[in-house]
Each structure stands twice: as structure tokens, then as C-alpha cells.
Amino acid sequence: MKPSLADRPHVTRVLLPASNHSQWAESVADVVVDTEDDDDLTAVVAHVFDDDEVESTNENLDIEGRAKVDELASRKSGVNAATQRLEDAGIDTEVRGVEHEGEPAEAIVAAVDEEDADRLYMYSRKRSPAGKAVFGSTLQEAILKARVPIVVVPSNAL
Template sequence: MYHVLLAVDEDEGRSTRIAETITSLPSASTDVFVSVFHCFVDNPAGASATQVGSVRAVQGILEEAGIDNQVLEASGDPADTILEAAAEEQADAIYLGGRKRSPAGKALFGSVTQSVILGAELPVTVAGKTQTTAE
């Protein structure tokens, strides 16, 4: 079983795009297990990750594709907690969404994405926001 840690923030577009990338993996419905991970930077109300819209959207996409998953959460520095969760869960890969960048900024990732890429000892896949066309 190929275990993916899918890091999800509050941006539903980025989150659903990376979930769709996972559903396109070969034999995803039978050979992939996903840990949907959300990090709260600040959570004074004590919310659960399952209350975050992007987490629910990702779960819906994965379940529709027949991919088994679980939801994990933590609080703290997003890059550090993503790497810690991947190690604890013994993930085979980390998937996370990238942000739209200006032409000059395309050579650089966001700070969380860059920190995860540089700190990971396993493959990291970054997918951008789904493009929509104006009609």
C-alpha cells in the first residue's frame, strides 16, 4: 500500500487540485492510502480538521474515487508539523498545494512548500490551483 500524506490548508482550490492529482495515480483506489493532514497555526476555539471546508472537500474527492483515507491534525509551524506527521505515519510521499506566483516569483515556492521540499527525506509533489476558464 502506497501511503500519501496530503497536506491541506484552507484554500479549497489548491486542496482539491492536489486531491485530484492523487486520484489520477495508477491503481489509486486499491493501492493508495491517504492521510489528509491539516495544521492549525492558531486554534483558540479548538476546531477539528474535519470542520475545515477544504478538508471535507478533499475527503469527498478521495471517497468518490474509492481511496481510503484518514484525517490528521496538529497545531504549530506548518512545515515542521507536515514533516513530523509524514515521519510518524511512515508516509511514502508528501503531496501539497502550491500557490499562484508572479512571473518573477515562479522560481520560488512559498515558505511552507519550500521548507517541506528542503526538509523532506521522501518525495514531495506540489500541484497548483485548478484553472478555470471564463465563459
């Protein structure tokens, strides 16, 4: 007899959006390693692409045809840095590429839902109030829209 979902142990899933900045990605991965119980944990390391970045990554990697976005994400330096830290700590890791047309925060929040993540880990970079007003804040939007707790790794964690 197949066990019901209620009988199966819950695997905690966390989502780490990783930019191309390896140090930021490593900092976030380090916080996951330090704060999560690695038993029954899966970390999903995601890179958010807009259409232009998908095309340029395909061209830069000289891939014939169009590669799957998960494959492209696995080639990003920030994703590799975070994945390596997590795997070195014995944490099960998956890589996802996430395409978006609008704001990156919307894609991140959608990925939280798609991956059924229990928590979201994000890096906070230092920005002036004027910079936030002009350029917006992916972190701020994610905090306002995500349905899960968010662990914010401060910029001085480097």
C-alpha cells in the first residue's frame, strides 16, 4: 500500500535566487548552511533571466539551438558558487532557471510557489533611499508579495 502524503516526512525546501555576483551567492548559501537543519532539506538555487539574458547566455556559451533555461542557470557563476557551498555541506541542491518579462521580484515570488518553497533566502545590498526610489528594490517587492518567511542576508555579511 502506498503511503499517503501525511505519512511521508516533510522535506523542507528553500529557494535562493542567485545573481552573477559569486560573493553574494556564497554569503546566502553560508547562511543556509548555518541556519538550516540539513536533514530533509533541499535548496533550490535559481537564476532569474530576462529574455535578453537568455539569448546572450546562449550566444556566449556557443550552444546550438536554444538551451533549456535550467541548463543556462547551471552555468552562471553565482549559481555555481552557491551550489558548491551547499553541496560541500551535504545539502541536496537543485538548480532552476526562471524566465521573466516583468519585475524580477514577481518571478522570484512565482518560483517560491512553483517550487513549493518553505523559505526564501535573499541578499540585501546597500542602497540609498533615493536609489531605491529610482531603481526599485527586488528584495522589498519580494518581502511584500511572498507567502513564505524571507531570510535577508545583509550586505555586511561578506
